[in-house]
Structures are given as structure tokens and as C-alpha cells.
Amino acid sequence: MSLKKTIGILAWREGKRFGEPHYLRQLVRAGRSLGAEVYVFSHQDVYAREKKIRGFVPGSAGGWESRWYAWPQIVIDRYRRRVPAYMKLRHSGLFEFANSPFSKKWRVTQLLTDDSRVRHWIPETFVYSPAKMRKMLEQHLIVYVKPGNGTGGRSILKVSAKGGGYELSGRDKSYARKTARLRRADDVGRWVKRWVEEQRISGGNFLVQQGLDLELVRGRVADVRLLIQKDGNGEWRVTGCGVRVGKSGSSTSNLHGGGKAFPFHLLVARRFGEDRAQQILRECHTMAHAIARVLEEHFGRMMEFGLDIGVDVNGRVWLIEVNPKPGREIFRQMGAMDLYAEAVSRPVQFALYLLAEKEAKDSSKTVTQAPGRKRQTG
Numbered sequence: 602m603s604l605k606k607t608i609g610i611l612a613w614r615e616g617k618r619f620g621e622p623h624y625l626r627q628l629v630r631a632g633r634s635l636g637a638e639v640y641v642f643s644h645q646d647v648y649a650r651e652k653k654i655r656g657f658v659p660g661s662a663g664g665w666e667s668r669w670y671a672w673p674q675i676v677i678d679r680y681r682r683r684v685p686a687y688m689k690l691r692h693s694g695l696f697e698f699a700n701s702p703f704s705k706k707w708r709v710t711q712l713l714t715d716d717s718r719v720r721h722w723i724p725e726t727f728v729y730s731p732a733k734m735r736k737m738l739e740q741h742l743i744v745y746v747k748p749g750n751g752t753g754g755r756s757i758l759k760v761s762a763k764g765g766g767y768e769l770s771g772r773d774k775s776y777a778r779k780t781a782r783l784r785r786a787d788d789v790g791r792w793v794k795r796w797v798e799e800q801r802i803s804g805g806n807f808l809v810q811q812g813l814d815l816e817l818v819r820g821r822v823a824d825v826r827l828l829i830q831k832d833g834n835g836e837w838r839v840t841g842c843g844v845r846v847g848k849s850g851s852s853t854s855n856l857h858g859g860g861k862a863f864p865f866h867l868l869v870a871r872r873f874g875e876d877r878a879q880q881i882l883r884e885c886h887t888m889a890h891a892i893a894r895v896l897e898e899h900f901g902r903m904m905e906f907g908l909d910i911g912v913d914v915n916g917r918v919w920l921i922e923v924n925p926k927p928g929r930e931i932f933r934q935m936g937a938m939d940l941y942a943e944a945v946s947r948p949v950q951f952a953l954y955l956l957a958e959k960e961a962k963d964s965s966k967t968v969t970q971a972p973g974r975k976r977q978t979g
């Protein structure tokens with residue numbers, strides 16, 4: 602049997618509009634060049650009774666073409682919105698997924714803080730309360746306040762003690778910049794309390810976190826984005842990393858906030874010298890592998906993680922956030938097109954590895970169950 606392997610990519614779609622059209626196109630193309638049948642579908646494209654799927658592939662004249670496809674042998678979950686119909690499908694047992702469901706930011710932080718193998722890389726973090734906020738302000742020169750279920754740099758507030766007072770700077774829900782200068786800790790407490798009440802996302806909580814001094818470049822926040830993925834042998838491998846530098850005066854480095862991407866060495870070696878930069882990079886890799894291992898123990902099989910890593914002004918390495926469905930745009934923005942291509946192709950390589958592994962298992966089962974019988978070939 603030489604049938605092509607069928608891989609489905611589950612993603613958000615409305616009409617012919619997909620959440621990440623560019624990436625999804627590249628993913629389908631990467632699949633083709635690896636000899637697989639890859640298509641994109643959304644929750645509304647699943648006809649379970651008929652066992653068929655409406656799948657989308659890039660059209661010849663741009664846009665997307667759709668037709669009926671066979672049930673996917675494996676599905677890569679790339680749905681990045683918490684739409685109820687998606688959540689239902691995700692837990693329906695209808696598909697075999699390459700990557701397991703993941704948890705909210707605060708739960709992940711909690712879990713990593715509780716694990717002695719990785720704890721030392723996690724900034725001190727608590728669920729927000731006015732008392733915790735006060736305490737953190739006494740202990741750290743910088744404190745971050747952020748939603749336990751947020752993304753994209755929204756609703757994140759940085760509080761820094763400066764010149765006998767406090768500077769507050771953040772992005773609200775709609776990404777507008779908010780700043781304040783306050784004299785007393787009490788005022789900060791009140792301001793932050795209001796912030797948390799206004800910025801709360803669908804009843805979620807807020808975190809107060811030890812703030813890292815990430816001013817590797819003066820007046821800017823810089824952090825490392827590292828992509829670790831499973832390869833075609835099912836092994837974790839760091840695909841690459843880059844540094845994202847925020848806009849001057851911005852409290853985050855996120856791209857939506859006007860951040861820019863640079864190669865790791867360019868920035869880190871300029872600040873710390875070649876040798877130290879090499880050491881820091883090694884630690885980032887070690888941490889990425891340890892984090893992937895610990896998280897996989899909790900959540901089941903995973904496929905890739907994008908880590909937001911803080912390298913502080915003393916060269917210490919910290920984990921800021923784990924993204925289970927990370928972008929790889931940073932490589933493109935750095936002009937590292939080979940890394941970008943590799944980052945796109947790895948999920949397909951891993952999915953194919955899983956299918957090959959399953960096939961091997963199934964055929965060895967047939968052999969042991971029916972010892973006298975000849976194995977089918979061709």
C-alpha cells in the first residue's frame with residue numbers, strides 16, 4: 602500500500618479567512634514536499650457521521666480551494682482561539698492529535714514553580730491580591746502585573762521603583778499605552794487594583810511577578826524567543842532563537858507593540874562578550890529541554906513550544922512564558938529563511954514520524970497476534 606499519509610491542520614476559519622494564512626500555506630507546502638497530503642480545516646468542516654472533512658489548500662491564484670478529504674490519520678492542532686465549538690471538538694475523541702491541549706498561563710507557571718528541576722528559572726510569581734502586590738513592591742524594584750489568561754502583550758503592566766517614586770507603564774486591552782508616575786506605594790496599590798478590575802478577561806485572575814531588568818538595549822525591553830520542536834525522530838530539538846527588542850519606553854517586547862527581531866549573538870554578545878553569550882545560549886537550550894520534559898509529563902505528548910526567555914542585565918536566564926502554539930515569524934523578520942523553513946517543516950516531520958511509529962506498532966501487533974500468518978506486503 603503506497604497511499605499518501607493524510608495530515609489535517611485544525612485552525613480557526615471564518616469564510617475563507619484563516620487566522621494565520623501565511624503560515625498555514627507554508628505548512629501545506631512543507632507537507633507536500635515531504636510527500637504527505639496536508640489540508641487545513643476548521644471545526645465547522647467536520648462531518649463525523651459521513652467520516653469526511655471539508656479541507657482547504659492554497660489555491661493556484663492565491664486564496665484557498667476546498668474539497669472533500671478523507672479523515673486525517675493525524676491532526677495538528679493550530680486553533681488559537683477559545684471558541685466553544687472548537688473546545689468541544691478538541692475533546693471529542695474524534696481525532697488523533699499530534700499535540701495535547703495545554704493550560705492557561707497561571708496554571709503553567711504554578712506547575713513549573715512546583716518542580717525543582719526548573720523552579721530556579723521562574724521569576725517569583727503569585728496570584729494577584731492587594732496584599733501580595735504590596736509585598737512584591739517591597740521586595741523587587743520591578744514588578745509585572747499580567748492576566749493569568751492573556752496573550753499578545755495585552756493588559757500587562759510594569760511597575761518600577763524610581764527616584765523615590767514609582768513609574769507605571771502598560772498596554773490596556775485595546776493595546777493603548779497607559780502610564781503614570783506615583784509617589785507612594787499606597788497610590789500604586791490603588792492604581793493597580795483598578796487596573797486589575799478594568800482589565801480582567803472573562804473572570805480570569807491576574808499574576809504579580811518579579812520583574813526582570815531586560816534593558817539589554819538602553820530604554821528598551823529585550824527578550825529571547827526560542828523555538829523547541831520535536832523532529833522527524835520524535836526528539837526535542839531547539840530549532841533556533843532570536844531576540845525581540847521592544848519599542849523605546851514600551852513595557853513589553855511584543856511585535857504588536859512595535860518590537861523588532863535580531864539574531865541572538867548580535868545582541869547578547871555585544872552586551873556580554875562572545876564567551877558569556879555562548880554560555881547564556883547554552884543555558885537557554887538546557888532550560889528549553891528541561892521545560893519541555895516537565896510540561897510533557899503533565900500535559901501528555903506535545904509537539905513544539907515557543908519560549909519567551911528573559912536574559913537580565915546580569916546575564917541571568919529566566920523563563921517568562923511558554924507558548925504551545927508559537928509563531929515562527931521571528932525567523933523571517935531576522936532574515937533567517939532557512940530557520941523559518943525548518944520551523945515550518947518540523948511539525949509535519951513529527952506528524953509523519955508518529956504515523957510511521959503507529960504503523961510499525963500495528964504491524965508488529967498483527968504479527969504477534971497471528972503468528973502463522975504471512976505479513977502483507979506491497
Ligand SMILES: Nc1ncnc2c1ncn2[C@@H]1O[C@H](COP(=O)(O)OP(=O)(O)O)[C@@H](O)[C@H]1O
Nearest residue numbers: 745751752753754755810811812813853854922
Ligand atoms: N516578569 C517580567 N519581567 C520583565 N518583563 C516581562 C515580565 N513579564 C512579562 N514581561 C514582558 O512582557 C512581554 C509579554 O509578557 P508575556 O508573559 O509573554 O505575555 P503575553 O502572553 O501577552 O505574551 C514579555 O515578552 C516581556 O517582554
Ligand SMILES: [Mg+2]
Nearest residue numbers: 753754909922
Ligand atoms: Mg509572550
